[in-house]
Amino acid sequence: MTLTLTNIAKTFPGGTKALLPTDLEISKGEIVSLLGPSGCGKSTLLRIIAGLETPDAGAKIVFDGEDVTHQSVETRKIGMVFQSYALFPNMSVRGNIGYGLKMQRLPRAEIDSRVNEVIALCRLDAYADRSITALSGGQRQRVALARAMAPRPRVLLLDEPLSALDAALRGQLRDELALLLRQFGITAIFVTHDQDEAMAIADRVAVMSQGEVAQIGTPEVLYRNPATGFVARFVGDAMPLEGRIEADRLHLRGGVLALPKPADGSEVLVRAEDIRIDPEGPVSARVETVTFLGTHYRIALGGLAEGPLFALHTGLSAPKPGEDVRLSIASEALLILPRGLAA
Amino acid sequence: MKSVTKSIPLIVTLLACAFLLIPIIQSVLAGLTVNYFRGLSSGLTLKWVGQVWELYSGSIFLSIWLALACLVVTLILGVPAAYALARNPGRASRILEEFISLPLAIPGLALALALLQLYGTLQGFRTSWSFILVGHVLYTLPFMVRSVLSVLAAIDLKSLEEGAASLGAGPARRFFDIVVPNALPGILAGALTVVTLSIGEFNLTWMLHTPYLKTLPVGLADSYASMRLEVASAYTLVFFVMIVPLLIAMQWASARAQRIVQ
Numbered sequence: 001m002t003l004t005l006t007n008i009a010k011t012f013p014g015g016t017k018a019l020l021p022t023d024l025e026i027s028k029g030e031i032v033s034l035l036g037p038s039g040c041g042k043s044t045l046l047r048i049i050a051g052l053e054t055p056d057a058g059a060k061i062v063f064d065g066e067d068v069t070h071q072s073v074e075t076r077k078i079g080m081v082f083q084s085y086a087l088f089p090n091m092s093v094r095g096n097i098g099y100g101l102k103m104q105r106l107p108r109a110e111i112d113s114r115v116n117e118v119i120a121l122c123r124l125d126a127y128a129d130r131s132i133t134a135l136s137g138g139q140r141q142r143v144a145l146a147r148a149m150a151p152r153p154r155v156l157l158l159d160e161p162l163s164a165l166d167a168a169l170r171g172q173l174r175d176e177l178a179l180l181l182r183q184f185g186i187t188a189i190f191v192t193h194d195q196d197e198a199m200a201i202a203d204r205v206a207v208m209s210q211g212e213v214a215q216i217g218t219p220e221v222l223y224r225n226p227a228t229g230f231v232a233r234f235v236g237d238a239m240p241l242e243g244r245i246e247a248d249r250l251h252l253r254g255g256v257l258a259l260p261k262p263a264d265g266s267e268v269l270v271r272a273e274d275i276r277i278d279p280e281g282p283v284s285a286r287v288e289t290v291t292f293l294g295t296h297y298r299i300a301l302g303g304l305a306e307g308p309l310f311a312l313h314t315g316l317s318a319p320k321p322g323e324d325v326r327l328s329i330a331s332e333a334l335l336i337l338p339r340g341l342a343a
Numbered sequence: 344m345k346s347v348t349k350s351i352p353l354i355v356t357l358l359a360c361a362f363l364l365i366p367i368i369q370s371v372l373a374g375l376t377v378n379y380f381r382g383l384s385s386g387l388t389l390k391w392v393g394q395v396w397e398l399y400s401g402s403i404f405l406s407i408w409l410a411l412a413c414l415v416v417t418l419i420l421g422v423p424a425a426y427a428l429a430r431n432p433g434r435a436s437r438i439l440e441e442f443i444s445l446p447l448a449i450p451g452l453a454l455a456l457a458l459l460q461l462y463g464t465l466q467g468f469r470t471s472w473s474f475i476l477v478g479h480v481l482y483t484l485p486f487m488v489r490s491v492l493s494v495l496a497a498i499d500l501k502s503l504e505e506g507a508a509s510l511g512a513g514p515a516r517r518f519f520d521i522v523v524p525n526a527l528p529g530i531l532a533g534a535l536t537v538v539t540l541s542i543g544e545f546n547l548t549w550m551l552h553t554p555y556l557k558t559l560p561v562g563l564a565d566s567y568a569s570m571r572l573e574v575a576s577a578y579t580l581v582f583f584v585m586i587v588p589l590l591i592a593m594q595w596a597s598a599r600a601q602r603i604v605q
Binding site: 052072073074075077078079080087088089090099104 | 499
């Protein structure tokens with residue numbers, strides 16, 4: 001299904017603008033993630049698409065050419081996975097999964113066969129007749145997905161579906177969910193505050209901040225070409241290099257870096273993995289702390305620029321705290337972004 | 344020393360139990376002895392129980408009928424009211440909840456007087472059992488609403504309903520498929536409370552009843568006032584037999600509902 005959102009905004013009673021006018025187009029079978037910190041409007045946007053919130057006047061929501069802006073949630077034929085899962089405790093796993101089909105008044109035999117189909121796909125065979133309260137968090141999450149998918153919705157909406165799980169399980173279920181969504185081949189919108197989750201699951205990610213979409217694109221585009229300082233910070237934890245810019249030169253406390261182009265009035269950011277310890281490097285810094293993390297060392301650097309800076313260092317050994325080191329940063333790794341959008 | 348500090352609470356408890364139980368046992372025995380003033384030596388009999396049945400079976404059936412009618416009305420009014428209060432938490436709901444509970448704070452006598460003043464002149468209504476029913480519903484409704492509300496407040500009702508709506512369930516389906524089944528422990532606890540209170544209610548009923556409409560407790564007062572002591576005691580026995588199983592069931596249902604709330 002193709003989803004077209006035009007001029008979607010939400011002002012709460014009292015005047016708080018949860019969502020500024022937003023346009024978004026999602027093509028058939030695409031998985032889009034709405035990524036942002038809490039309060040950025042991502043859940044509000046999802047709930048408006050679901051029909052659980054009413055947008056401000058002037059909005060238009062179109063599912064495959066059909067205007068559903070004024071349809072209620074129960075007639076929109078959407079599937080939704082809630083943060084709390086919202087499974088019905090008074091029904092078994094099978095009862096939960098079959099509920100949407102029962103609402104469609106399908107014949108009993110068809111309900112049974114379709115429920116069995118989804119149960120098999122989500123590997124819930126062993127739990128089909130259990131009560132919801134007897135399931136683990138991961139199993140509940142799969143039941144919630146199966147329940148949303150069984151009625152074959154036009155679009156699947158997921159609201160932080162992994163956030164109720166503990167960290168170890170979350171990583172495993174993230175990959176599983178990505179795989180299942182692709183098997184279903186469904187158009188899906190996925191709300192999360194976790195960049196790893198968004199990147200692992202989505203075809204395209206819309207980064208949201210303060211009620212607006214700051215940038216939308218594939219994970220690679222967002223990572224390599226962030227449009228704003230906010231996106232660079234949120235996706236891949238870019239750190240600002242505060243200093244004085246003169247044409248294509250960045251004057252830092254620890255030396256001068258060459259920029260790929262004149263950047264007066266801009267902001268320069270860098271990611272930890274792009275800062276290299278290099279005896280021939282043009283800038284210097286003092287090692288403050290060194291944390292060994294198995295695959296790499298995380299080194300806190302002082303004296304290079306204002307604010308905290310970290311370098312990600314691989315290798316068999318690392319400099320000691322208190323040592324002075326020389327650093328190099330490839331000029332193409334520097335992110336030069338307009339200032340003032342750092343929100 | 345230790346055994347003394349331990350045994351004092353036990354003795355106090357036993358004394359308190361005896362204080363409560365001895366009059367009950369005495370009353371029950373009085374209803375079963377041939378002549379109370381001659382004591383147990385006069386022999387045991389079921390004659391008095393039989394006489395209570397002959398004289399007051401109408402009261403017993405009226406009380407059961409009233410309790411069931413009261414239950415039906417409190418279910419129809421109370422469950423949707425509790426649902427509406429749970430779905431719209433806020434100042435207005437809190438005030439409304441207090442209003443529903445107001446009849447608990449007002450003496451039954453005052454409530455009955457108000458009803459009599461307002462509706463006493465409506466002849467057909469004044470002499471009908473439904474007049475007493477109105478009083479019982481006023482008095483028992485808060486128990487139903489509170490019991491259901493506490494269970495509904497403990498579950499994530501909003502999300503559950505949104506989940507059902509996203510699967511295509513309209514408001515009526517959501518109410519009967521999701522709200523009612525998940526509120527069932529609260530409804531059951533409320534229902535048993537309503538029935539027990541309705542059967543035992545005296546204050547209000549005594550003011551509202553007519554000579555042709557005597558409920559169980561009103562009949563009891565009547566029998567103590569105008570029958571021999573053995574008959575009145577046998578009446579108490581009948582009352583016990585009816586109310587004690589209800590009380591036990593109520594305890595069980597409330598404990599069950601409480602587990603959900605916690």
